[in-house]
Amino acid sequence: DEAGRGAGGMLGGQRGPPGPCALTGSPPQALVDDTEDVSLDFGSEEELALRKARIRHPLATFFHLFFRVSAIVTYLFCDWFSNSFVACFVTILLLLSFDFWSVKNVTGRLLVGLRWWNQIDEDGKSHWMFEAKRVPTIAASTEAEARIFWLGLIICPVIWTLFLFSTLFSLKLKWLALVIAGISLQAANLYGYTHCKLGGQKRISRVTSRLFGTGDVAQRQSRRISEDGTEEHGKTVPR
Amino acid sequence: FPGLADVSISQDIPVEGEITVPVGSHSPDEDYSTLDEPVRDTIMRDLKAVGKKFVHVMYPRKSSALLRDWDLWGPLVLCVSLALMLQGGSADSKDDGGPQFAEVFVIIWFGAVVITLNSKLLGGTISFFQSLCVLGYCVLPLTVAMLVCRLVLLAGAGTISFIIRLIVVVAMFGWSTLASTAFLADSQPPNRKALVVYPIFLFYFVISWMILTFTPQ
Numbered sequence: 474d475e476a477g478r479g480a481g482g483m484l485g486g487q488r489g490p491p492g493p494c495a496l497t498g499s500p501p502q503a504l505v506d507d508t509e510d511v512s513l514d515f516g517s518e519e520e521l522a523l524r525k526a527r528i529r530h531p532l533a534t535f536f537h538l539f540f541r542v543s544a545i546v547t548y549l550f551c552d553w554f555s556n557s558f559v560a561c562f563v564t565i566l567l568l569l570s571f572d573f574w575s576v577k578n579v580t581g582r583l584l585v586g587l588r589w590w591n592q593i594d595e596d597g598k599s600h601w602m603f604e605a606k607r608v609p610t611i612a613a614s615t616e617a618e619a620r621i622f623w624l625g626l627i628i629c630p631v632i633w634t635l636f637l638f639s640t641l642f643s644l645k646l647k648w649l650a651l652v653i654a655g656i657s658l659q660a661a662n663l664y665g666y667t668h669c670k671l672g673g674q675k676r677i678s679r680v681t682s683r684l685f686g687t688g689d690v691a692q693r694q695s696r697r698i699s700e701d702g703t704e705e706h707g708k709t710v711p712r
Numbered sequence: 713f714p715g716l717a718d719v720s721i722s723q724d725i726p727v728e729g730e731i732t733v734p735v736g737s738h739s740p741d742e743d744y745s746t747l748d749e750p751v752r753d754t755i756m757r758d759l760k761a762v763g764k765k766f767v768h769v770m771y772p773r774k775s776s777a778l779l780r781d782w783d784l785w786g787p788l789v790l791c792v793s794l795a796l797m798l799q800g801g802s803a804d805s806k807d808d809g810g811p812q813f814a815e816v817f818v819i820i821w822f823g824a825v826v827i828t829l830n831s832k833l834l835g836g837t838i839s840f841f842q843s844l845c846v847l848g849y850c851v852l853p854l855t856v857a858m859l860v861c862r863l864v865l866l867a868g869a870g871t872i873s874f875i876i877r878l879i880v881v882v883a884m885f886g887w888s889t890l891a892s893t894a895f896l897a898d899s900q901p902p903n904r905k906a907l908v909v910y911p912i913f914l915f916y917f918v919i920s921w922m923i924l925t926f927t928p929q
Contacts, residue, residue: 559799559813578754587748593780599839650814
């Protein structure tokens with residue numbers, strides 16, 4: 474307790490009996506002056522640095538872009554890397570899969586505080602869950618990170634769509650399966666996160682729920698937004 | 713009240729009900745001091761789920777684990793390895809004995825999608841991705857058969873090796889079909905089970921045929 478009092482510092486002193494201030498007989502103004510001099514300890518040095526940094530999750534940001542960009546680069550320059558179609562195909566497919574998994578499970582959660590997943594209940598019905606974090610925490614994402622996240626999320630599917638057209642028109646159909654796989658994986662993440670983001674607005678969520686015909690959307694205090702109106706009982710199974 | 717003097721309530725009264733929060737469930741509210749810890753948890757959890765499903769396929773019992781917690785990593789790995797093994801030589805040569813890599817890929821995924829659509833049109837209760845998950849994981853016995861066939865073919869390509877390969881492929885084909893039927897047919901009304909089973913039969917038959925007729929360069 475001693476340490477607590479010591480750490481509280483001058484702030485603690487204000488709550489005690491008015492010592493020197495009372496002797497001078499000065500009004501509460503003196504107390505105000507005293508509080509202005511107080512160094513309030515909000516946290517350690519690390520947390521202050523974290524608060525000031527423009528990118529708080531450098532590793533997540535890196536990996537968010539790394540897999541997507543490598544997949545695109547490998548696709549464009551596969552002839553330089555290897556003669557074998559199979560090696561390129563497998564490499565790009567693995568990169569796309571890792572990208573899908575990491576964006577869905579890690580970078581979305583860390584960079585923008587959004588998450589979406591699928592949940593099967595006991596009846597075998599599948600529910601798609603979309604969750605958005607509202608309360609900013611000390612390690613919450615910054616503007617720069619959010620911008621990088623969304624740019625990466627939007628631009629890459631567009632590039633893969635361009636690849637689709639170039640494959641169709643140049644009749645290099647053996648790449649078609651890969652391009653379609655790429656588009657579906659990246660578009661799935663884009664759709665999931667857009668739904669999370671837009672789900673915060675009641676009007677739009679009601680529109681989408683009408684489109685999918687699943688009844689009214691229940692937006693709960695716990696910031697969980699689901700597609701159908703069923704009750705959630707705290708089952709969080711992120712994938 | 714003398715009777716109540718020695719009434720003692722035990723401190724460990726069990727709490728009724730089920731709160732299933734799987735280990736490693738991270739809501740966005742939690743603060744992470746390091747990036748590695750939670751990501752490793754996520755990875756390990758997913759890897760364990762995939763491993764558990766492989767075990768379920770090898771010993772097919774009626775269990776809901778395969779159905780509830782679907783994921784498509786297993787099918788992806790199996791599909792890629794099967795397609796690689798069916799490749800045989802360099803992909804771009806025109807006279808290789810095995811089908812093209814992308815063909816195997818398309819057959820497996822497109823076939824699985826068609827079977828899923830079929831079962832949904834017949835009124836099945838299973839969801840789209842669950843069905844894909846089960847069909848993909850049940851390719852495991854056939855992948856093992858492919859591995860065995862390739863090893864047998866290393867030894868020689870005569871009649872005896874063909875008979876061995878035939879027996880192995882037929883056995884694994886039966887295993888795959890039974891395993892997937894055990895999971896999928898239950899979601900159908902009883903008079904429709906055969907309608908659901910025969911496309912699965914056909915699907916694994918095509919894959920078995922590709923495996924059996926594979927001749928390396």
